[in-house]
Amino acid sequence: xxxxEVTQLSALIIFAANALLVAGLIALKTVHxxxxxxxxxxxxxxxxxxxxxxxxxxxxxxITNRMASDPAFLDALIxxxxxVVGPEVETLSGIVDRHGxxxxxxxxxxxxxxxxRRLRAAVALxxxxxxxxxxxxxxxxxxxxxxxxxxxxxxxxxxKWTPAIDAIVARFPVETPWVRARFADTLLGFGAAATWPLIxxxxxxxxxxxxxxxxxxxxxxxxxxxxxxQPLIEVLRNATDVEVRIATIEALGLLGSLRSAPxxxxxxxxxxxxxxxxxxxxxGDIGDAGxxxxxxxxxNDANWWVRRNAAAALTRVKGGVDRLCAALGGDDQYAAHAxxxxxxxxxxxxxxxQRLDDGRPLERDRVLVERLIGVGx
Amino acid sequence: MIHQVLEWTGYVILVYFILxxxxxxxxxxxxxxxxxxxxxxxxxxxxxxxxxxxTTPPVSIVIPAYNEAAGIVDAVRSMSLVRYPRFEIVVTNxxxxxxxxxxxxxxxxxxxxxxPYRPDIDTAPIKGIYRGRGAVxxxxxxxxxxxxxxxxxxxxxxxxxxxxxxxxxDVILDPECLMRAMQRVVEDRERTVAVGGNIRPLNGSRxxxxxxxxxxxxxxxxxRMQVLEYIRTFLASRPAWSxxxxxxxxxxxxxxxxxxxxxxxxxxTNGHLGEDMDLTMRLHRHHMDNRIPYRIVYEPSAVxxxxxxxxxxxLRRQRIRWHRGLMTAVKDFMPMTFNPxxxxxxxxxxxxxxxxxxxxxIVELAGWLIIPVALAVGALNIASFGWLVLIALGMGLMNxxxxxxxxxxxxxxxxxxxxxxxxxxxxxENLGMRQITVVWRMRALFGGGAVRSWGDMERxxxxxxxxxx
Numbered sequence: 001x002x003x004x005e006v007t008q009l010s011a012l013i014i015f016a017a018n019a020l021l022v023a024g025l026i027a028l029k030t031v032h033x034x035x036x037x038x039x040x041x042x043x044x045x046x047x048x049x050x051x052x053x054x055x056x057x058x059x060x061x062x063i064t065n066r067m068a069s070d071p072a073f074l075d076a077l078i079x080x081x082x083x084v085v086g087p088e089v090e091t092l093s094g095i096v097d098r099h100g101x102x103x104x105x106x107x108x109x110x111x112x113x114x115x116x117r118r119l120r121a122a123v124a125l126x127x128x129x130x131x132x133x134x135x136x137x138x139x140x141x142x143x144x145x146x147x148x149x150x151x152x153x154x155x156x157x158x159x160k161w162t163p164a165i166d167a168i169v170a171r172f173p174v175e176t177p178w179v180r181a182r183f184a185d186t187l188l189g190f191g192a193a194a195t196w197p198l199i200x201x202x203x204x205x206x207x208x209x210x211x212x213x214x215x216x217x218x219x220x221x222x223x224x225x226x227x228x229x230q231p232l233i234e235v236l237r238n239a240t241d242v243e244v245r246i247a248t249i250e251a252l253g254l255l256g257s258l259r260s261a262p263x264x265x266x267x268x269x270x271x272x273x274x275x276x277x278x279x280x281x282x283x284g285d286i287g288d289a290g291x292x293x294x295x296x297x298x299x300n301d302a303n304w305w306v307r308r309n310a311a312a313a314l315t316r317v318k319g320g321v322d323r324l325c326a327a328l329g330g331d332d333q334y335a336a337h338a339x340x341x342x343x344x345x346x347x348x349x350x351x352x353x354q355r356l357d358d359g360r361p362l363e364r365d366r367v368l369v370e371r372l373i374g375v376g377x
Numbered sequence: 378m379i380h381q382v383l384e385w386t387g388y389v390i391l392v393y394f395i396l397x398x399x400x401x402x403x404x405x406x407x408x409x410x411x412x413x414x415x416x417x418x419x420x421x422x423x424x425x426x427x428x429x430x431x432t433t434p435p436v437s438i439v440i441p442a443y444n445e446a447a448g449i450v451d452a453v454r455s456m457s458l459v460r461y462p463r464f465e466i467v468v469t470n471x472x473x474x475x476x477x478x479x480x481x482x483x484x485x486x487x488x489x490x491x492x493p494y495r496p497d498i499d500t501a502p503i504k505g506i507y508r509g510r511g512a513v514x515x516x517x518x519x520x521x522x523x524x525x526x527x528x529x530x531x532x533x534x535x536x537x538x539x540x541x542x543x544x545x546x547d548v549i550l551d552p553e554c555l556m557r558a559m560q561r562v563v564e565d566r567e568r569t570v571a572v573g574g575n576i577r578p579l580n581g582s583r584x585x586x587x588x589x590x591x592x593x594x595x596x597x598x599x600x601r602m603q604v605l606e607y608i609r610t611f612l613a614s615r616p617a618w619s620x621x622x623x624x625x626x627x628x629x630x631x632x633x634x635x636x637x638x639x640x641x642x643x644x645x646t647n648g649h650l651g652e653d654m655d656l657t658m659r660l661h662r663h664h665m666d667n668r669i670p671y672r673i674v675y676e677p678s679a680v681x682x683x684x685x686x687x688x689x690x691x692l693r694r695q696r697i698r699w700h701r702g703l704m705t706a707v708k709d710f711m712p713m714t715f716n717p718x719x720x721x722x723x724x725x726x727x728x729x730x731x732x733x734x735x736x737x738x739i740v741e742l743a744g745w746l747i748i749p750v751a752l753a754v755g756a757l758n759i760a761s762f763g764w765l766v767l768i769a770l771g772m773g774l775m776n777x778x779x780x781x782x783x784x785x786x787x788x789x790x791x792x793x794x795x796x797x798x799x800x801x802x803x804x805x806e807n808l809g810m811r812q813i814t815v816v817w818r819m820r821a822l823f824g825g826g827a828v829r830s831w832g833d834m835e836r837x838x839x840x841x842x843x844x845x846x
Contacts, residue, residue: 007764014771021778022800028785029796115414119421147422154423178564181432182423215432222431304495341492350488350510372491 039072046076053095054080054088068099071120077101078127096130106136115145122148126155134161141167149175150182157186165194169201173212180211184219195225202235206244214247221251229257236263246278253282261288268294273303280306284313284320296323299335307334311342321348325364328371340372383747383756390744391765397733398772405779407617412677415616416786419557419678427556427563428462434562435463436555436633437536438544441528442468445546446475450484452546455587457513461555465514468546469532472501472522481517485509494518498530498644506535525629526645526652533636533644542633549579549589549682550631558633558679568672570638570660573624574631574679575611577789578604580687589682594795599692601802602810603685605777612677613780619675623721625661625730627673629653631681638663638671651702658710661722678787693817700738700821707735738818745812770807777803 001009046067053059067073081092096102101124108121122140125133133155140152141164149171156164168183175183187194198216206213217235220228229252236248249267252260264286267279280298283291295317298310311327314320327339343349349372352365427433438456442449453466470478481487487507494503501523509515518531529543540562542555558572580603581595595601618624627634632653639645642659645652657673664671686692707714707730714731716723751757781799784790790799 004758004761004764007761007768011764011767011771014768014775018771018774018778021775021782025778025781025785025800026796028782029791032785032788033791116417116421119417123421123423147418150423151421154426176564177566178560181430181563182426184432185426185430218432344490344492344508347510349490 039075042070042072043076043079046070046073047079050076050080050092050095054084054091057091063095063099065099068101069104074101074105074120074124078124081128093130096128097132102128102130102133106133109136109140109148118145119147119151122151122155126151126158129155129158131159131161134159134164137161138164138167141171146176146179149179153183153186157189160190160193162190162193165190165197169194169197169216172201172215173205173209177211180215184215184222187219188222192223192225192227195220195223195228198223199228199231203231206235206239206241210241210243213241213244217244217247217251221247221254224255226255226257229255229259233260233263236260236267242272242275245275249275249278249282253278253285256286258286258288261286261291264288265291265294268298273301273306276301277303277305277309280309280313284309284316287317289318292317292319292323295320296327299323299327299338300332304334304338307338308341311335311338312345314339315342315346315348321346322364324348325368329367343368344372379754380756383751383754386743386747387751390740390747393732393740394769397737400729400733401613401776404614404617405776405783407620408613408615409779409783411616411620412612412783412786415677424553424556424560425460427560428460430462432563433462434540434559434566435465435538436461436559437532437538437541437636438464438466438555439529439532439536439541440466440468440544440546441471441525441532442473442477442546443471443522443525443528444473444475444477446473446477446480449477449546450480451587452548453481453485453513453515456544456550457515458552458587459550459555460552461559463538464542464555465516465537467516467518467532467535467541469518469520469528469535471520471524471528471531478517478519481515482507485513485515485517486511487515487517495534497534497640500527500531500534503531524647526647526649529652530644530647533634533639536636539636540633541636541639542631543629544632544681545630545683547684548576548630549584549587551589551680551682554631554679554681555633558631558676561674561676562633562635565672568670569674570635570664570671571627571657571673572633572679573615573619573627573673573675574633574681575675575677576607576628576630577611577680577682578607578685579682580604580685582682592682592789593792594790594798595687596798597687598802598810599689600685600687601798602806603692605780605799605802605806607685608784609777609780612783613776615675616677618726619673621721621725622672622674623661623726624673624675625657625722625726626654627657627675630683631679649702649705650698651706654702654706655709658706658713658722658727661719662710662713665719665722680787689813696814696817697821700818703730703735704822707731738815738822741812741815742819773807773811774803777806 049061049063052061053063077096084092105121105124108117109125111118125137137152137155140148143149143152153164153168165187168187171183172180187198198220202213202216217232220232232248232252236245236252239245239248245267249264252264261283264279264283267275268283270276270279276298280295283295295310295313298306301307301310311324314324324339324343327335330336349368352368355361355365356369440452440456449468453468456466468481487509489505490508492506494506501521503518503520505519507517507519516535518535520528520531533541540559554574558574561572562569578600580600581593582589583591594604615624629652638660639656642656642663646655649655660673686695710727713719713723713727715728748757748762781803790796
């Protein structure tokens with residue numbers, strides 16, 4: 001074959017490939033458009049049909065098994081499921097059971113591929129929240145695909161399947177941060193039932209791992225169950241990992257229990273600036289007026305974050321604003337800066353100006369306004 | 378002798394062309410695989426759970442503004458509607474000579490405050506800081522003029538959150554773009570230092586109240602060509618680079634940056650015409666030099682819309698500026714090029730950037746110039762030349778068609794008229810328009826054409842964009 005023949009052949013192949021690509025693109029766009037239109041139309045019809053069945057127990061409009069395997073029917077079921085409450089959910093579960101919707105989605109989830117179909121099945125099972133799928137979803141908490149694991153946990157959370165709590169918590173150390181975050185969201189849905197499994201997990205594991213216990217502590221904080229305060233104080237006392245301590249301090253602050261004040265005051269004297277900074281914020285969060293001296297000492301800390309957090313904490317503690325005003329006129333320029341920022345952030349300046357305008361100022365208001373607005377006014 | 382020179386030049390250009398097409402085919406295939414997975418996850422994944430999650434990190438949206446009076450208020454309002462649980466907006470007024478500052482103060486009820494400003498990155502002097510007390514958590518930094526990079530650095534200094542979305546005042550954010558970009562951060566907070574988004578031309582689309590209602594392909598050829606270019610760039614190459622953790626550029630119009638990492642490398646470089654590419658490459662270099670695990674990723678489903686030049690005059694200025702930015706970056710990062718110490722960034726993506734972006738206009742122009750010479754000395758085989766030109770045009774068309782196929786999963790531009798406009802554009806793009814950009818890039822190489830630090834677009838404001846045809 002000569003060079004010119006090779007060139008000619010290459011050109012022909014390229015143009016044939018381009019013709020195929022153009023045809024493929026046009027076909028794909030046409031198919032997508034028409035499929036989306038048909039899907040929308042069928043889904044609307046199915047929603048009306050399912051709604052009739054949910055509303056009238058004796059509805060005789062047929063739902064065939066063929067319909068039940070239609071993705072549009074599944075989408076309609078999910079939409080109706082998210083719109084109904086009480087006895088209507090039972091009726092809907094009846095439809096789902098009669099037509100084998102759950103079994104079909106379970107089979108799709110168990111198949112090896114394609115990814116899109118497995119994901120759709122996982123989402124459907126999670127959204128429908130039917131307890132008959134609980135065993136399958138439990139199996140798929142360890143699925144190879146992260147998004148399937150997330151959906152499995154979400155489904156179990158939606159049906160409040162409490163045996164799943166331990167299984168979800170046990171996955172914390174092996175999961176990616178994204179999946180762990182979504183698992184934590186699911187656990188929040190279980191409410192106080194998740195508190196003790198999380199505490200048990202933290203107690204056992206915080207000496208050996210970091211990521212899992214930290215995520216579990218943050219979940220506890222978000223749950224806001226006061227029962228967690230005392231166990232967390234014990235964890236704080238024993239923890240050796242600085243990240244675990246920081247997460248625990250933050251959690252204690254968010255739980256807001258005054259019982260944790262002594263433990264937090266200890267942490268405010270830590271050699272690690274991150275621990276000190278977090279302790280300042282936590283003490284501010286629980287609003288412990290007895291700690292005002294130790295927070296005020298944080299204004300003179302060598303670290304910027306500690307000063308900033310101490311100043312912000314003082315705005316939330318009784319008597320703290322007076323200490324900030326004192327720091328504004330003090331010798332420590334860094335403390336004055338931190339105080340200025342915190343007072344501005346907390347809206348104290350605006351409040352002081354308002355009181356001055358109303359003719360009922362506090363003793364500190366004039367100084368505060370002059371020092372913080374004077375420059376810009 | 379001249380025959381031999383022409384023959385060898387021809388061979389060099391042919392090998393260059395084959396290498397470039399091979400590289401683009403590889404990127405297209407790798408991107409297709411990456412996009413297929415993100416498409417499924419984007420369709421079925423429940424990203425909205427981030428809205429109620431306590432684990433979602435807060436973000437500062439940093440908007441540099443210079444003489445943006447026409448649209449800054451609408452832009453900030455539009456951005457304040459982005460779906461994200463916790464964010465602040467930091468606007469930096471870079472010494473505007475119009476009413477940008479006054480309009481912002483009035484619209485958002487801002488008050489001047491005397492809070493300390495931490496100059497983690499050196500910037501031009503700060504004249505004042507303003508804060509709002511309304512529903513929008515907004516901080517306005519008024520500073521002396523210093524250019525876009527300087528304004529971004531001031532915004533990063535004032536940002537309170539660990540991640541900053543650096544964007545422009547003339548873009549429309551898709552409501553979910555920040556969530557989608559931050560999903561990549563949450564996946565791996567330790568290592569993720571930057572996330573780039575998918576930028577799409579806004580021209581021709583319909584807007585209402587700062588939101589995109591209907592995306593369509595513009596009628597004008599100049600804007601339409603850029604629609605195709607953007608699709609090629611953002612869908613047929615960046616996903617592949619991202620998969621290899623070798624993304625050489627996080628676009629300035631939409632980039633989520635880890636604040637501490639940006640500060641560690643000294644922020645955006647003042648006066649650099651490609652400050653986004655420069656920062657991305659410095660982040661690569663810094664982390665590899667210091668053996669710090671990191672990743673810089675691209676998220677195709679994090680979409681923002683921006684107006685692109687619709688006249689050749691403005692487009693010429695923009696392309697000259699871009700190529701100048703690339704030239705500076707090539708010079709700055711030359712030691713990384715083909716350097717195995719810098720992994721795939723040095724040996725593949727940056728090397729390809731130098732070979733196929735920086736040198737492309739020179740090679741392409743050389744190719745066009747030897748044709749008349751070869752013809753004059755009788756060294757041109759007209760038949761072979763014709764077939765080679767057809768192959769070149771065919772491969773150019775194929776690159777565009779592959780990109781359009783990849784774009785199909787996003788569901789934009791579905792009407793028959795949009796499809797036909799894009800197909801026609803793909804066919805005619807290589808018949809003149811591409812050659813014009815080669816000439817512009819050559820001008821940039823030889824120092825021609827004036828450039829502006831603050832870009833080339835005429836400011837019209839996001840609210841008025843949708844009103845134009």
